[in-house]
Amino acid sequence: MAIQAAHLRELALSDSGFVFDPSTGHTFTVNPSGLDILRWLKDGAEPEEIAQRLADQFELEPGEDPARDVQDFLMQLRECGFIK
């Protein structure tokens, strides 16, 4: 699934997880994995690839599904208007 992330690419991301949207002035914070996902999305990664990277990078608890977590996160980004 290709993600239209033009708006997302404008976001200013700080290492602390503080995010600034320069076109609206809104700010929000994300946790470390959220920050990674935002960075990967800015680089053009697809959701499946992001889920795989999360699985590689973080120790998953039994029952955790990175693909579902990514979809939840994408839904939040969509609600905020950062991706289409």
Place this chain on the structure above:
Amino acid sequence: MDELDVTVGVTGMNATDNPAPGVGVARSLRHAREFAGRVIGLGYDTLDPGFYAEGLLDGGAILPYPSAGREALRDRLHWVRAEMGVDVLIPTLDSELRAVLAIVGDLEQVGTRTFLPSLESLERASKAQLPRLAESGRIVIPPSEPVLTADAIPKLGSRFGYPLVVKGVYYGATVAHNEADAIAAYHRYAAQWGLPVVVQKFIPGEEYNVAALGDGRGNLAGAVAMRKTMVTDKGKGWCGVAIENERLTEITAQVVGHLSWRGPLEVEILKDAQSNDYYVIEINPRFPAWIYLSAGAGLNLPYLLLLLALGLPLPHPLPRYRPGTMFVRISLDQISDLATYEQLSTSGALRPSRKEGS
């Protein structure tokens, strides 16, 4: 870089909880490294806080209220020119602009320059005329009607639905949730600012403000966009953040181009939360009170205005401002001895100190 050694008169020193832009304009001029001149504060009350701000002004003078007539204002500004050598006048209040425009020729004759819109542009940008301006099709506004009687409210309530927005001709806006509130707001603004009162359809969304400068030939000479992040109970921005949004700049450039705007302005723009459409909700014919943000963010609009007023070229390319630069207003108790108050009370002026070597 050459230093600019001129004396600038800035009105609007009443930096209260509903602040005039004068203090922000004066601070912006001081902020410019190239500015080596003097700033003369002009206000209407001996207790205007800007007169007491340490390091802000080199002198000051009380002006007659607009109700005293244009001749009184002209005579006073001639006096200020003669006594304090004001080279450029920057009026910052909507309510004094027409009076200043009427005497611009007189001011220039004695050597006081301005950089202001034409009376025609000013009228076309007024709240009451905004619906007509929108008829051109190039500027989109929410459905609005200027009204001269409260009897018009019920019909507009049916047409626009509630809530709707009631606006004073110069200042103020109230979101009225029913007919009684709308009529009460109408009477309040009619009594305070006169007629007409503007009734506007309420569109839920996010408001953005753009401080800008028109060169008088239809071009945008500079613009800084901002979103208020905290407002007072009067709806005044108490904190804000500079943003960069091409759509806001485009709309502002359209307004400036369409009106051939000359001088400072603020365009208030609403983004419809549902449709994402942008609407111009107000054009203010002056810098906003938050104008110091423009200097802090790297594009000092009051200083650019000064260059334009003096007929000097603007820097090319213009510096880019930094989105993410914030302003956070603060209430401070300024300490002053009686001398400033005494001077203003007895002579209506604060004499500038002589510059070294002069």
